[in-house]
Amino acid sequence: MAPERTEAPEDLEARLLRRQAELELAVEARTAELRAIQNATLNMMEDAVEARNRAEEARAQVYREVEERLRLEAQLRQSQKLESLGILAAGVAHDFNNLIMAINGFSDLALEDLPPDHPVRREIVQVREAGARAETLTRQLLAFSRQQPMKPESLDLNAVLRGMRQMLRRLIRENVELVTSFDPTLGPVLADRGQLEQVLLNLVVNARDALPGGGRIELTTRSLDLGDEAPALHPAARPGPWALVEVRDDGCGMDSRTLERIFDPFFTTKASGTGLGLATALGIVAQCGGFIRVESAPGAGTTFGIHLPRAAGAAEGATPAPAPPPPQGRGQTILVVEDDPPLLRMLAKVLVSGGYTVLEAANGEEALTRVAASTPVDLILADLVMPTMGGPELLERLSRLQAAPQVLFMSGHSDHPIARGEGPGADHPFIAKPFTREDLLDKVGALLSG
Secondary structure, eight states: OOOOOOOOHHHHHHHHHHHHHHHHHHHHHHHHHHHHHHHHHHHHHHHHHHHHHHHHHHHHHHHHHHHHHHHHHHHHHHHHHHHHHHHHHHHHHHHHHHHHHHHHHHHHHHHHHSOTTOTTHHHHHHHHHHHHHHHHHHHHHHHHTTOOOOOEEEEOHHHHHHHHHHHHHHHSOTTEEEEEEOOTTOOOEEEEHHHHHHHHHHHHHHHHHTOTTOEEEEEEEEEEEEOTTHHHHOTTOOSEEEEEEEEEEOSOOOOHHHHTTTTSTTOOSSSSOOSOHHHHHHHHHHHTTOEEEEEEOTTSOEEEEEEEEBOSSOOBOSSOOOOOOOOOOOSOEEEEEOSOHHHHHHHHHHHHHTTOEEEEESSHHHHHHHHHSSSOOSEEEEESSOSSSOHHHHHHHHTTSTTOOEEEEEESOTTSTTTTTOSTTTTSOEEESSOOHHHHHHHHHHHHHO
16 A cells, blocks of 8 residues: 655645646636626616606606696686687777767767756767767777777886875775885886776776775886896796886785686676776787786785886886867868768758768769769768778779878778778878767868878
8 A cells, every 4th residue: 555645835835826726817807707797787777767867857848837837828828718709809899889889979979969957868878978988898899809990009017006096095995005116226117007097997806896895006117127037937038128017906816717718708707897907008018019927825815916027218208298179171071981870960960060061872882973973072981891892992993083082991800901001001090989079070081181
């Protein structure tokens, strides 16, 4: 039996060292492998978290886009509904204009002829007052349809509000406090004074009605400078200087369902009322290039903010100068062309009372026949829209004559191109229905004396 070989200590130690080095290398390799796995796992987890965050952000963005789309669709439906109702309102208002002008005109003429103690005078006054209320309703319909004829001027809002302050105090009850605060840096705005006063009056009345037990109404003005955030404030907003009028009350407030409908025509929360007040206000402000924002909550009061673009130049004061009496005619001949028989007769009587000689025609063809006769005509007062031949065609036929008379157009269709100052005939004078006796005689006198 061969004897066992004994490993030398130094060889054993060298082998152990080699084995130790191999194990250390294996441990390092395994550690590096595990570290790589760990890093890869961490990266995968980070990627997963980032992907989840991106997915949540994408989901939130989708929700936001869906909400924005739904909001825009609702806004479009509301706009289309208001446009359709506006077209209907404008058509009704035009027909009413002729009726109201005849009623008011004949009432005024009768009142001028009757002595103060005549027994019928009181009834005619009642008819005239009813006609004035009907005229106001017609203006509201036209303002809602954004076809109300405007007489814009550069206005100082602070001066306008100061001029209304005393009237507003009489309008509200004694248990309602009216507080005003005006920004002295407020610039002028371009608006129709009467229509703007109508908007403010309507908002203050609404604020008063929201305070049955008394409270506080604040009427304030502020200057605004809108930047790139303007479109987010309102679709009609644009960057630049604006004037803000706020009407605030501490009354009962409104819930979200009421807020969604407050500008709908014929919608009202009052026991009595037409439901046209806020729709009219919205139309008037929109005609001025502005918009209205509302903030309200049940029990927290309501704030209406009227935003109007600032205008360049100096503003007019709050109280216009009284108009001088209309000039008296000197027998000049005026041909009135109107297809509504009562209105035609009323206009003829008004002009005769103003000192003019009047010829009548029911349409453009009759007017041409009158002009072709030997009697000279100094001025033609013609409706724009008539059967057979309207104002524009009459003007075109008259232009062929060597000595064509002047033409003054009239119409309740404020959307007609000539009424807007556009197209052929736009350079001819125009008077919007309904107009008063003084309005007509002023316009005619100015044309014939020019």
